[in-house]
Amino acid sequence: MAMLRAERSESARIRNANAVDGSVSDTPRGSFPKTAHLLKHSDFQRVYQQGRRHFSGNMTVFYLRTQAGAAPESNKAGAPKALRARGDGVRIGFTVSKALGGSVERNRMRRRTREAVRHSLRMLEGMSGTVDVVINPKKSLLLAEFSQISLEIERAFRVIRQNYDSAVRNAKQGAR
Secondary structure, eight states: OHHHHHHHHHHHHHTOTTOOOTTTOOOOOOOOOGGGBOOOHHHHHHHHHHSEEEEOSSEEEEEEEEOTTTSOOOSSTTSHHHHHHHTOEEEEEEOOOGGGOOHHHHHHHHHHHHHHHHHHGGGGTTOSSEEEEEEEEOGGGGTSOHHHHHHHHHHHHHHHHHHHHHHHHHHHHHHO
């Protein structure tokens, strides 16, 4: 009986679903913490109405840059407030219209874009202001290869970063 328990515990250690072996996949690691999620309807509306747009084949990316500490802080304890205190104010939200399909298709689009964002989020690190980003996929995203989605996210983040850096340079020159 003790031998049977030992075999079961050994096989459970081998088949642990939570264990991740980094040598199995060459997928880059990244994180997309809850504090980086854009959640409030008013924040989405503000980005749509006041922000800029970046169009690509499978999605439209809306973004709004504000000064450090100028963006409204969330009422939830610890969420974006802690993020803003560090100066790393990137929040990202996803909107998928019901016109794009049923809940299964919409959730698949959201999961695929969220995963692509997770891999590319480090491109927006280190900005002293806050940036809110809303990603709005198109129907073609369902059939697109993940590498294409990831490339479009990276391109959008590069545009956001360039616009942010040029605005910071212009502000510094104007202050002189």
